Amino acid sequence: MNQRLTFVLFALAVTPVGVLAATSWNHGGGAGPAIGADVKVSALPDLHRWGRVGTVSSFNLGTTVCNIGDEIIPWVASTNHHPAIINNLYRLKDGRFEQVGMGWVKHGFFSTNSDGCGTCQDPGSGSLLGLGCSDTYSAILNGDQSRLGPRSDVNAFTGVFPYPPTLNSGTGRLSGRVQIQDGDLDPGLNPGAKYFFEGHYVVLEDAQDGNGDNNASHRRVRVTGTAPNWTLDFDGQPVQQRPALEAWRDNDPSVVITELRVPGEGRFLLGYNAYDNGDGTWSYEYALYNQNSDRSARGFAVPVPSGASVTSPGFHDVDYHSGEVYDGADWQYKLARGHAAWFTSAYAANPDANALRWGTIYNFRVTCDRPPGPSVLQVGLFKPGTPKRLTVAAIGPN
Known part of the structure; x- marks a missing residue:
């Protein structure tokens, strides 16, 4: 039965x-x-x-x-x-x-x-x-x-x-x-x-x-x-x-929201927009929501053109509390290999690292002197499995 x-x-x-x-x-x-x-x-x-x-x-x-x-x-x-x-x-x-x-x-x-x-x-x-x-x-x-x-x-x-x-x-x-x-x-x-x-x-x-x-x-x-x-x-x-x-998006029609699906597993949503600062720079804003993926996310990367000036990188998460087991350390930021990237510890190093887990939104942002255009972003997955990362068509500095 x-x-x-x-x-x-x-x-x-x-x-x-x-x-x-x-x-x-x-x-x-x-x-x-x-x-x-x-x-x-x-x-x-x-x-x-x-x-x-x-x-x-x-x-x-x-x-x-x-x-x-x-x-x-x-x-x-x-x-x-x-x-x-x-x-x-x-x-x-x-x-x-x-x-x-x-x-x-x-x-x-x-x-x-x-x-x-x-x-x-x-x-x-x-x-x-x-x-x-x-x-x-x-x-x-x-x-x-x-x-x-x-x-x-x-x-x-x-x-x-x-x-x-x-x-x-x-x-x-x-x-x-x-x-x-x-x-x-x-x-x-x-x-x-x-x-x-x-x-x-x-x-x-x-x-x-x-x-x-x-x-x-x-x-x-x-x-x-x-x-x-x-x-x-x-x-x-x-x-x-x-x-x-x-x-x-309901409050700002210029915002785009797109779905990322882990093959055979859960769902993420990525919201994004770019804002002209009026001084030759643009602010890029990304909100990544994990609705129900147990594999979770540990990395987020935005391609940056060679020679571009990237400033004001930012990260925002929400605090766990009341004795929840997860580590709340902010993700690290690094500009390298043509990407503005944020990441937390690998699962093998710390299974309780501050991955983007179900029912949460983490934010990533940078300012750049290049205007927005089509881009392919990467989301690194936390728990072991295939694939190790997802890609998503969005906007980024061009």
């Missing part, structure tokens, strides 16, 4: 006898191609501010997920057959789209099987997410420290993670929650900035059926309150099935 069916039958075994007819929905049936297990984040209904310690505040975002596939999905507490949920916060400021906060994984535990997606075919068990059914976790539940685990446990491409989590997030106002520095929120330091909160689900069956690319949605928020106790309120409606990076 396959593992998925075993868990579905286990979940049904604890439900009333009268709901066993729900098993007829498990593989969809009917005409048309099979979708398999597929979820989307359909709503981001609420926000919660936990408080502030020192110069750091913590928040969480509520999430509603819908079963849009043609299979009932196991949603079983205390196993790895439940959703792993993350929250991220991003800021768009001065033409730069950066991640300024991240939280630990929230482990799901019970499906409400509500009608938030339309007509829910209720399977009769909170250990299953039925066809057309929704399940909501409030912002407070998504920051419940008793149900948080490290991101390092999760392979977002396969959907596999251990349970119970290998680490506990701790207690207090901050641990495991989305942590943001005062300086990244203060309106006086961030004039004109726009902010976007993202909810992202990893579900084992969804990932194994190849449907993990539509699991992130985002919603614009604004900073309110008074110093130093800044808070966040909604400033728009949810944008479904699109990661927050796409808000950069």
Whole structure:
């Protein structure tokens, strides 16, 4: 008996006898191609501010997920057959789209099987997410420290993670929650900035059926309150099935976003733009998002013409926290062999190096005295495998 069916039958075994007819929905049936297990984040209904310690505040975002596939999905507490949920916060400021906060994984535990997606075919068990059914976790539940685990446990491409989590997030106002520095929120330091909160689900069956690319949605928020106790309120409606990076292009049509796919594995998105500084130089801005690649990235390289003047190299990442195992050292920069390049340690040297891992954006930037034109950039992959790097058509100094 396959593992998925075993868990579905286990979940049904604890439900009333009268709901066993729900098993007829498990593989969809009917005409048309099979979708398999597929979820989307359909709503981001609420926000919660936990408080502030020192110069750091913590928040969480509520999430509603819908079963849009043609299979009932196991949603079983205390196993790895439940959703792993993350929250991220991003800021768009001065033409730069950066991640300024991240939280630990929230482990799901019970499906409400509500009608938030339309007509829910209720399977009769909170250990299953039925066809057309929704399940909501409030912002407070998504920051419940008793149900948080490290991101390092999760392979977002396969959907596999251990349970119970290998680490506990701790207690207090901050641990495991989305942590943001005062300086990244203060309106006086961030004039004109726009902010976007993202909810992202990893579900084992969804990932194994190849449907993990539509699991992130985002919603614009604004900073309110008074110093130093800044808070966040909604400033728009949810944008479904699109990661927050796409808000950069939505707010600046000159931005280009392109997909990079690791063969047989996960997905990256690269956003980029070039800005004329009006003094004979151009600023090149790149935002690389790892949506669900477990192989992750350890290098980024932009070709530079011979004789070009390259100045103001920059790198931006987001801080891991609460005892997460990863090394947070910034990537090194080097201008050599015709490339402006950034890199972190190789996997063989440090498996916990600061690679670009799932659910995060890292930024790379340079100023150059050559105008933008077509270019082929390189993304070096972190974990062993083939290929060792990806190439992507974008723009760079010409």
